Amino acid sequence: MSEIFDALAHPIRREVLELLKRGGMSAGEIADRFPVSKPTMSGHFAKLKAAGLIRGENRGGSIIYTLNLSTLEEALLGFMGRVGIGSGAGETPPTAEGETT
Amino acid sequence: MSEIFDALAHPIRREVLELLKRGGMSAGEIADRFPVSKPTMSGHFAKLKAAGLIRGENRGGSIIYTLNLSTLEEALLGFMGRVGIGSGAGETPPTAEGETT
DNA sequence: GAGCCATTTCGTCATTTAGCTAAATATCTA
């Protein structure tokens, strides 16, 4: 959970997710759209992947990253429910916040 | 926008928001629920306030913090729209351009 | 195997963050 919100905390990583909304894209192709080095972008990909927000598929010498929308949706809707947005009827069903920071 | 996601990146700050869902609470009362010092909590409050996620009302020697749900809702729903969750199909239609190989 | 391309890992650096204690700043009450 914390891993997901940590991943969302960087503007480049949020933009990567928005970019991938349209479909899969290779690491290099994504990296070309941002004003930082490829190694830096690789680090961002790693963080997004560790959070389960993207998936990397090795294809023909390059890696195609795709958005894993369900993880994102679950995290955001879950948190919204806990603070009382959206489905927020009011009560907090299973609080399952096992953050062992 | 980045300020909001930065604020949401820390588990204590997310828990504070959840706590305030039930209603206003004084800084000290909130701080007592977390295993860090009051100055540290004060820093968290400052960050949440700077992001517009909570409001502080000075009342009788203590400060009552309340959740500013609209900021949170706007940010989360806005981002969800941009990545294609929820209102999904509405904004920025998905032009399946990735498959045009 | 050699070369090439795409991507990641490594080593380093600067900046930011989160935490602490101690001190300062209100604000209420007597």
Place this chain on the structure above:
DNA sequence: TAGATATTTAGCTAAATGACGAAATGGCTC
């Protein structure tokens, strides 16, 4: 005014983050 309480600011340290260039790795295609 003095004292008590509540909260923040100041100053510090340790750890995490984000960035870079250089080097290493993994797959193709000769």
